[in-house]
Amino acid sequence: MSIFLRVVILSFAILAVGATSFGNEVQSASALSGVLTAQEKTNLWSDFKTARIAAEKAFKKQQQVEIKEFQATQAQQSKTERDKERKARRAFFAQDMNGPDRRKYVQDYLARKAKLDQEQKDAYLLKKKIWD
Secondary structure, X not given: OOHHHHHHHHHHHHHHHHHHHHHOOOOOHHHHHOOOOHHHHHHHHXXXXXXXXXXXXXXHXXXXXXXXXXXXXXXXXXXXXXXXXXXXXXXXXXXXXXXXXXXXXXXXXXXXXHHHHHHHHHHHHHHHHHHO
């Protein structure tokens, strides 16, 4: 479990405990003395579990949204780069109909394409490591 998730869960738990113990209009004598009854402990634990589950669900949903946005951004960058490369390649091939220059251009293009794909994969893996 990531540190961020633990902080969020703890924050929600503190809020739940605070809301439970301070939200009541009438506090019991045991709460005023600092000692909790079994029922109050059970209520606090139940509120904490509920808050923890809600925090985990919210965090996972936020993570999913961020992953989808990141993947959409990468897909758009990839599409833009491929379109730009396609135009440049067609212009080059229109000028050079044959010869070793064409072969060199294609090899360079494939290297650039592989580099872009690897950069995107590395960025995704880094983000995934941070998210987990």
